[in-house]
Amino acid sequence: MKVSEMVRAMGFHPVDWGNLAASRDIEDVPLRLMPSWKRPVAVVFGIFVFLWILAFFSFQICRNIQSGQWDENWKRIPLTNFNRVIAITALWTLAFCYIPGLIAAYIQLWRGTKYSRFPKWLDDWLKMRKQLGLIMLGLAGIHACISVAYITPQTTGWVYEEPTRFQAEVVVDANTTTTNTLTIYNNEFNWRGEFFLSMGAIATCLLVVLGISSLPSVTATLSWREFTFIQSKLGWVALITAACHDVFLAWHYMFLYWGCFRTLPIGPQYALYPPFIAVIMKLPLLLPPVDNYLQKIRRGYERGSQSESKKGNPL
Amino acid sequence: MKVSEMVRAMGFHPVDWGNLAASRDIEDVPLRLMPSWKRPVAVVFGIFVFLWILAFFSFQICRNIQSGQWDENWKRIPLTNFNRVIAITALWTLAFCYIPGLIAAYIQLWRGTKYSRFPKWLDDWLKMRKQLGLIMLGLAGIHACISVAYITPQTTGWVYEEPTRFQAEVVVDANTTTTNTLTIYNNEFNWRGEFFLSMGAIATCLLVVLGISSLPSVTATLSWREFTFIQSKLGWVALITAACHDVFLAWHYMFLYWGCFRTLPIGPQYALYPPFIAVIMKLPLLLPPVDNYLQKIRRGYERGSQSESKKGNPL
Amino acid sequence: MKVSEMVRAMGFHPVDWGNLAASRDIEDVPLRLMPSWKRPVAVVFGIFVFLWILAFFSFQICRNIQSGQWDENWKRIPLTNFNRVIAITALWTLAFCYIPGLIAAYIQLWRGTKYSRFPKWLDDWLKMRKQLGLIMLGLAGIHACISVAYITPQTTGWVYEEPTRFQAEVVVDANTTTTNTLTIYNNEFNWRGEFFLSMGAIATCLLVVLGISSLPSVTATLSWREFTFIQSKLGWVALITAACHDVFLAWHYMFLYWGCFRTLPIGPQYALYPPFIAVIMKLPLLLPPVDNYLQKIRRGYERGSQSESKKGNPL
Structure with missing residues (x-):
């Protein structure tokens, strides 16, 4: 405490990080390498590898079994495969930014209170959302760069x-x-292509706005409600726009066409699974009675509790 | 005051937001939703709707009256129309970021002083410039994304x-x-296309630099003159580059070609109206005597006042 | 000092910038125009002009001497030439961000201490790296914008x-x-084109991440090791990715093909000179004994000094 006073007298701001026993950890602080990024990077890398193998199986293995020539599509691995895989990884990751919040809402509804801790895996997942979103933005950016150069009627008929x-x-x-x-x-887009490209550009722009609002100095100027508005409302619009971008790409192939001996779903189909789950989980929460009840819980209401008013909290 | 002292003693920074009567407003602060953005969003949306209707009339209604078939261009609404409309909206909005400052300069020249308040509409407009500029950047970004994928000799001959x-x-x-x-x-650009694309890319890059300089943490590191230099000088270069981008697109069609039964101006023509007004208003202010006089007024000089020196202000 | 105390009592933070004699300089502070940017802008502009003249000689002068017609390639100056020149300028500038650090390492190894001042030119160069990197990012961005619109099998066969x-x-x-x-x-890329475009998009994305980490508010949230990791490790990956992007473009033309009467190197060849120098200088420093010795020096070790432990410094 004396140190704090002296530091303050010298015109600095003392920050107390704990007693002597913590010193070993504190000394490691400048050497820590983004501890909050390790897990999200691992998760996205896992998704990427999974989808990469799926794409490799569809476009290279399966196609060559069918043709029997074993000379098709090998040269497409570095760009065409990569671009499809990062696009789907990005869409999955964006959905995985919104699914944990939905699970949390259902847990709160089920338990009837916000004063109980979430299971650890959900807590970790919730804390990972910002990093997942930023990695997703990077992947979406690479996908956009590659795609605008790649797209031609010959390659994306x-x-x-x-x-x-x-x-x-x-x-x-x-x-x-x-x-x-x-x-x-x-070279003229058909009506689906017109929607496809518009949706892609709008989604990219919204995601960049989301990314900018995550910059520390921008976040600091936003009120709590503004930050929530951008990250939640705009984020959902971005997710749905990106999903539509995918739907307009495949359109009737979405249902008629199957890959690999007509057994496996094609990329634009399985790209939609997590966004679809997110939307299905979100819809009931938008019903006014459910929404009101959830808002009430988040304001501090506890089901079956007699002492609600005491724990009441304006936010 | 006692509270302030106690807070300071605890090592925080007290911020006094007024007396008890203001508490209701202060409690609303975290719930305010970007109050400074409502009006600029409404203005840009208004411009967008106006230009969208104009484009719809030119490309769909008018073209189909001419052909009598009523089957043309309908599928072009989501992308081709949208892209043209946001491009023109962006250029208009950028010009509208510079026009209020020019009006303010003429008012100061007319009144011969900087110590009189601007009319309220001008004051509101001046305060809106940052938001207008950032919305404009978003539109320009979407336009760039769509255009680099869309442009082919077939679609932009x-x-x-x-x-x-x-x-x-x-x-x-x-x-x-x-x-x-x-x-x-x-697929080779003609000489106009070479300028057209260069100008577009340079304008985009300059606008991104302008946007980055608006980030709170970046603005904080800039001196007053640096911020003014970027927002004013670089901004004017961006406006003129973007206008040239438009001029090189249309070039001789700029004067020879009219849309809709040869009565209406075409997009690249009316896109230039506000930038043209801005440039016309700016030119007299660049004349050395006018410029010097304006600088003098902005340093505190008042025409017809005997007490100039007292009110003199270094900036 | 009394002023400082009074200021602090009023709840502000006094900053002492020196005595009365310094006042003239201090008054100039808000009028200084990015003093740290003048020199880097001049350097990059110099590189640009040099490479522009080289490109002009290769594509316009030399080609027209060969054909004798003097009608070739003139219209390509605003876009095609410009795009090649900024691409090479960007790659050179990126390499020039890493070369001074390598020279500094060799000087430290040679002198066996970190406690001697670098020559002034090297010191200036080291301080310029951030600005060089950001200008490079702008050029790379313009190059990316132009290229994704420009690239077709006819123009980039x-x-x-x-x-x-x-x-x-x-x-x-x-x-x-x-x-x-x-x-x-x-319109299908060959295998080199697939790598070429992937590498370009990944390099762009990495450079944007480097740029974001230079924003003051982002830098402030990074630990020393995190900032070093991004600027050094990710930066080297970006440099090598961008160099590969260039290698895959030219590939066997890299060795077989010469411009201008088969005497001059072609663009993709001389683009690689500075990155090549950087890599050649870096490789010996990666050898474990050299690396360990350099780390030791940077921790405060002095060769031939008896009083090492006294000057020892944890970082």
């Missing part, structure tokens, strides 16, 4: 108008030509 | 070299072909 | 699959056709 085929004398070498059918692609 | 047309036996179905003229587009 | 050539009756005007060989480009 689903979202463009029909190409034209014609017969031509193809030049094989200086003296030889051979009659062949060639394709001229149509 | 004005900025590319001439395509080649040839006669071909187009394949209709397995057994039928029909002779038709097909087009192979040339 | 090296990274795409082979096009198809065919003979066609080209329409010259309404009544005339002429037999000609036309090209249909293939």
